[in-house]
C-alpha cells in the first residue's frame with residue numbers, strides 16, 4: 345500500500361493548525377471554580393453591617409474523581425496561578441471538537457474520492473443478535 349503524503353490529505357492545514365494549538369497546552373484542571381463571599385453566624389459581626397463587609401473570598405474548586413465530588417479551597421494567589429489551566433480545559437474541548445469536525449470532513453472527502461468502489465448494499469436478510 346502506498347504511503348499517503350500527510351500534507352496532501354484533506355483539511356491537512358486546518359488539522360495541523362489545531363494539533364499545534366493543542367500541543368501548546370501544558371496544563372488542564374478539571375472541574376469548576378466558585379468564588380463565594382459569606383455572612384457568618386455572629387450577630388455583631390461586620391458582615392451584618394450596612395453595607396456589609398462579607399467574609400471571603402472563599403474560592404472553592406470542585407471536581408469529580410472516581411465518581412466522587414472532591415472540593416478544595418484555593419487562595420487568591422493560587423487561583424491566579426492556576427486560572428490558565430482552568431481556562432485550558434474549555435480551550436482544549438473547543439480545539440478537540442474542531443479537530444474532530446475537520447477529521448470527519450477529511451474522511452468524507454477521501455471517501456468520495458475513493459469511489460467508484462461502491463458501498464456494500466444493505467442485505468435483505470439481516471441477522472439479529474438475540475437480546476437477553
Ligand SMILES: [Zn+2]
Pocket residue numbers: 383384385386389390391392399
Ligand atoms: Zn461575620
